[in-house]
Amino acid sequence: MNDTHDIHPRLDLIICPSCDAAFKLEKPAHGERAVCRRCETVLITPRRKAGLQIIAVSLAVLILIVAAAVFPFLSVQAGSVHNSVSILETALAFQDGPLVILSLTTLSLIILIPMARMILSLYVLVPIVRDRPPARHAASAFRLSEALRPWSMAEIFAIGCAVALIKVGQLVDVSFGPAFWMFVVLVVLVVVQDTFICRWSVWNALNKPAKR
Amino acid sequence: MERAEQTGKEITARALGLVACTRCHLAWPKHAATCGRCGHKLISRDPKSLQRVWAFWILGLMCYVPANLFPMLQTRTLIYSQEDTIVGGAIELIHYGSWSVALVILFASVAIPIGKFLAIAFLAMSVSRPSSVSKSQRQLLYEVVDYIGRWSMIDIFVVAILSSLVQLSLLVTINPGPASLFFALSVIFTMISAHSFDSRMIWDAQRTQNEGNQDE
Numbered sequence: 001m002n003d004t005h006d007i008h009p010r011l012d013l014i015i016c017p018s019c020d021a022a023f024k025l026e027k028p029a030h031g032e033r034a035v036c037r038r039c040e041t042v043l044i045t046p047r048r049k050a051g052l053q054i055i056a057v058s059l060a061v062l063i064l065i066v067a068a069a070v071f072p073f074l075s076v077q078a079g080s081v082h083n084s085v086s087i088l089e090t091a092l093a094f095q096d097g098p099l100v101i102l103s104l105t106t107l108s109l110i111i112l113i114p115m116a117r118m119i120l121s122l123y124v125l126v127p128i129v130r131d132r133p134p135a136r137h138a139a140s141a142f143r144l145s146e147a148l149r150p151w152s153m154a155e156i157f158a159i160g161c162a163v164a165l166i167k168v169g170q171l172v173d174v175s176f177g178p179a180f181w182m183f184v185v186l187v188v189l190v191v192v193q194d195t196f197i198c199r200w201s202v203w204n205a206l207n208k209p210a211k212r
Numbered sequence: 213m214e215r216a217e218q219t220g221k222e223i224t225a226r227a228l229g230l231v232a233c234t235r236c237h238l239a240w241p242k243h244a245a246t247c248g249r250c251g252h253k254l255i256s257r258d259p260k261s262l263q264r265v266w267a268f269w270i271l272g273l274m275c276y277v278p279a280n281l282f283p284m285l286q287t288r289t290l291i292y293s294q295e296d297t298i299v300g301g302a303i304e305l306i307h308y309g310s311w312s313v314a315l316v317i318l319f320a321s322v323a324i325p326i327g328k329f330l331a332i333a334f335l336a337m338s339v340s341r342p343s344s345v346s347k348s349q350r351q352l353l354y355e356v357v358d359y360i361g362r363w364s365m366i367d368i369f370v371v372a373i374l375s376s377l378v379q380l381s382l383l384v385t386i387n388p389g390p391a392s393l394f395f396a397l398s399v400i401f402t403m404i405s406a407h408s409f410d411s412r413m414i415w416d417a418q419r420t421q422n423e424g425n426q427d428e
Contacts, residue, residue: 160369
């Protein structure tokens with residue numbers, strides 16, 4: 001990394017990560033997007049005030065995750081028998097011997113990893129938005145957040161709820177608890193957070209510590 | 213950078229003697245080893261990536277077999293106890309007349325995983341031999357496979373929701389079966405397999421095929 005001083009990046013170029021095509025870097029205006037001409041991968045999507053919006057959304061998601069995890073989520077009723085569960089209990093449904101691993105995986109995928117991603121993006125973005133130099137290890141934090149992106153599956157769990165309801169709907173009466181609605185809002189916010197964030201802009205901001 | 217008319221050839225970073233960071237898109241000279249901005253390892257084309265793709269592909273397939281043979285759900289009611297595999301559960305639903313739900317389940321839990329295996333295998337093979345499918349279609353296929361991969365986890369989540377929710381003491385209880393673990397592993401391995409694929413190789417293969425190998 002720092003061992004050779006003659007290695008400098010070409011800041012005037014942008015390379016498409018999907019097909020390796022090189023383009024002259026021209027930052028698009030706010031609200032527009034730069035797209036690779038060859039494979040149509042979206043490269044840059046700057047937005048006005050994106051930083052502040054993402055911070056607000058991330059904070060909201062963090063609070064909602066904690067709340068949605070512990071409050072009653074779904075409940076069923078068949079005759080006089082009644083059962084209600086929280087998301088935490090749902091994630092820990094696999095308890096038969098080796099299936100415990102699956103409980104940990106589910107817990108990570110729907111609660112821990114989405115939470116970690118929000119904390120990491122707050123850590124990276126707050127100093128940038130406040131015009132301060134990036135936080136220590138901000139690059140590694142953003143890197144980890146990006147690596148975790150495919151493994152954050154809150155929205156998939158939400159669709160899973162719908163499928164499960166269809167499956168048991170005829171068998172028993174299902175009703176929604178407060179956590180269900182929190183979770184619905186949370187999923188929308190997670191998707192919003194993900195589309196607002198322009199990776200290129202964040203990396204670019206992390207590149208110049210002093211300026212801006 | 214707005215999309216212009218197709219003006220012919222785009223220059224690749226490799227042709228310019230550059231190597232791009234696949235994580236933060238910064239262009240570095242060819243001999244740089246790691247990205248100075250994000251610390252990612254810089255590799256112009258990763259020859260080992262295909263090996264990783266196939267290794268995880270095989271692991272995924274190996275887990276997919278027991279995922280279909282073992283029961284996914286165990287339902288216990290007052291009068292009977294029953295274990296359903298993925299396909300068995302769908303057939304059961306057809307017997308009850310819920311055609312639409314059964315078809316959705318068969319599509320999501322059988323057709324999509326098998327399609328994913330086929331698509332990844334096709335993409336991995338297409339970079340080393342000529343293919344009649346155009347490069348942009350294969351790029352699209354790769355993006356679809358990469359996107360859909362995570363959604364197969366939905367089966368596991370449904371099992372989790374059902375087996376935590378339907379615990380009505382004697383009346384009816386649903387518990388997860390051993391297939392759920394194998395199914396989850398299969399999904400995770402196929403996700404890693406698709407993720408290991410270096411899509412830049414799709415575009416290289418086509419180049420050499422059309423106009424002879426120019427770079428290097």
